Amino acid sequence: MxxxxxxxxxxxxxxxxxxxxxxxxxxxxxxxxxxxxxxxxxxxxxxxxxxxxxxxxxxxxxxxxxxxxxxxxxxxxxxxxxxxxxxxxxxxxxxxxxxxxxxxxxxxxxxxxxxxxxxxxxxxxxxxxxxxxxxxxxxxxxxxxxxxxxxxxxxxxxxxxxxxxFAFDIRRVAPQELYDLRRRVLRDDTPAVDVSNPADDLESAVHFGGFLGERAVVSASFYAVAAPFAPEKDAYQLRYMATDFDVQGCGLGAQLLARALEELTQRGANSIWANARTSALSFYEATGWSVLPDSLFVSRETGIDHVVIFRSLGQGSTTL
Ligand SMILES: CC(C)(COP(=O)(O)OP(=O)(O)OC[C@H]1O[C@@H](n2cnc3c(N)ncnc32)[C@H](O)[C@@H]1OP(=O)(O)O)[C@@H](O)C(=O)NCCC(=O)NCCS
Missing domain, CATH: 3.40.630.30 (Gcn5-related N-acetyltransferase (GNAT))
Known part of the structure; x- marks a missing residue:
């Protein structure tokens, strides 16, 4: 074998x-x-x-x-x-x-x-x-x-x-290191689904992996894309936020997001947004995100209910 x-x-x-x-x-x-x-x-x-x-x-x-x-x-x-x-x-x-x-x-x-x-x-x-x-x-x-x-x-x-x-370690990674997690946690482990993103390899894209030993257990990717509700403003879009099934609820996703937002702030980002599954809203609200009013929609990719969420970075308050 x-x-x-x-x-x-x-x-x-x-x-x-x-x-x-x-x-x-x-x-x-x-x-x-x-x-x-x-x-x-x-x-x-x-x-x-x-x-x-x-x-x-x-x-x-x-x-x-x-x-x-x-x-x-x-x-x-x-x-x-x-x-x-x-x-x-x-x-x-x-x-x-x-x-x-x-x-x-x-x-x-x-x-x-x-x-x-x-x-x-x-x-x-x-x-x-x-x-x-x-x-x-x-x-x-x-x-x-x-x-x-x-x-x-x-x-x-x-x-x-x-x-x-096996202490939790967060680091910048190549997007390919996160594809297995993206597929299993976010796409039902369907082999036919392409979990790569055309923007993955752009220089402006930033990918974070959370590791316990060599095992990737949390993923998050950020793309330099303006928010639909504020197209004139530079922003990052968070996508593919996923924590592996057996370690959900242990605080690892929140740790990774905190660290990622710190790094993005250092890179000069001042605004961040995402299309979030409504099932994960309590996670985002507990970590400082706000929901854009009346933004509920069904994702064409997954058929799952989403809302638009956002956060300002740095000193600013949570405003649009
Ligand atoms: C236990 C098990 C998971 C280990 O996986 P594995 O792929 O066989 O492990 P490895 O081959 O990497 O390592 C086994 C080592 O034992 C050695 N070994 C093989 N037969 C042996 C024997 N009879 N006595 C002592 N050592 C032996 C091998 O040489 C190897 O060491 P090495 O890599 O230094 O040469 C697997 O053998 C297994 O499923 N066994 C049956 C079920 C079982 O016993 N489960 C344990 C329940 S606690």
């Missing part, structure tokens, strides 16, 4: 059948690695899997569009303040590629966004390859261990990974 188009993404409710398939494959392939059994999970009906896909914070590794691995990031019932990696699995065809590391990094990024400094896991003594992999990606045994409920002989060692390399 070349792994040329290998990617890891947060799983969504609509991934229920893919989740079922890869989880059952894992339980069949490596029964001693997990607390749950194949028989137990095979008996779950479609509705149960639909519920799991909604409730679990899970990640899928895909190679050439095929699911080749999964992992979960969760807090532990007995340790609510800790974040754990669970259900880690890579199909035999994708072992030895970057899939396993990308999965662990995706979960590490999520854990870091939740404010913890260590990601924990339990690894069974029956899966030495897994133990070797975890050591390779800097998990260290904590000295604690426990046995699986269903089989006392299956001892599991606790390991922890320091998340210092």
């Amino acid at each position: 070349s792994g040329d188009t290998l990617r890891v993404r947060p799983g969504l409710a609509r991934d229920a059948s893919a989740l079922r398939a890869i989880r059952l494959e894992a339980l069949r392939d490596s029964p001693d690695a997990y607390g749950e059994t194949y028989a137990e999970c095979e008996a779950w009906d479609e509705q149960t899997w639909a519920l799991k896909a909604q409730e679990w914070n899970f990640y899928l590794a895909e190679s050439d569009g095929q699911v080749v691995g999964m992992a979960r990031g969760e807090s532990h019932d007995d340790h609510l303040e800790m974040r754990f990696l669970f259900a880690m699995y890579v199909s035999p065809s994708a072992r030895g590629t970057d899939a396993a590391r990308l999965l662990v990094d995706a979960v590490s990024a999520w854990a870091s966004a939740q404010g913890v400094t260590t990601l924990y896991l339990y690894v069974s003594i029956a899966v030495p390859r897994a133990r070797a992999f975890y050591s390779k990606v800097d998990f260290v045994a904590t000295g604690s261990s426990l046995s699986m409920h269903r089989d006392e002989a299956l001892v599991c060692d606790e390991m922890g990974r320091d998340l210092a390399n």
Whole structure:
């Protein structure tokens, strides 16, 4: 397997059948690695899997569009303040590629966004390859261990990974680095949709990425375009504001916007506007934006309700 188009993404409710398939494959392939059994999970009906896909914070590794691995990031019932990696699995065809590391990094990024400094896991003594992999990606045994409920002989060692390399970092990026986020979060992950913008490579366009480790989790692009309600004024238009599904609500989008607006102000910008989804209005209003009265419209591109929002930059008050 070349792994040329290998990617890891947060799983969504609509991934229920893919989740079922890869989880059952894992339980069949490596029964001693997990607390749950194949028989137990095979008996779950479609509705149960639909519920799991909604409730679990899970990640899928895909190679050439095929699911080749999964992992979960969760807090532990007995340790609510800790974040754990669970259900880690890579199909035999994708072992030895970057899939396993990308999965662990995706979960590490999520854990870091939740404010913890260590990601924990339990690894069974029956899966030495897994133990070797975890050591390779800097998990260290904590000295604690426990046995699986269903089989006392299956001892599991606790390991922890320091998340210092996963602090939130905001930087200017090439637009292409943000296309996967644009497509997944804003365009339903539709392969046929072109998520590039003709203005992306103009010198006046500015693109910001928010990263947790190497994983891009927030995107925002700014184009030097006057607002339709003030065509005589220089302004920037914000487009493609997106935070990945698993880290929404952690304050990362607001941090990125604050930093981006600071930089645009330094570049001499004094006014900024956007066509914002009405579903995201509370986010914008909480970060100082105002809604242009009577500006509700349906986007031709997405069919979603939008309003025009604006903000003045620098010292000025929020006026048109
Ligand atoms: C655990 C898992 C996700 C790791 O992914 P992977 O792609 O196989 O990992 P890698 O190949 O990058 O690393 C595995 C390492 O173990 C080594 N290894 C292979 N077989 C081994 C064995 N029997 N004993 C010890 N080490 C072994 C490999 O050589 C490799 O190290 P290297 O890169 O230094 O040579 C994957 O093997 C898997 O899904 N296994 C089955 C399910 C499982 O055990 N899950 C863990 C639940 S806690």
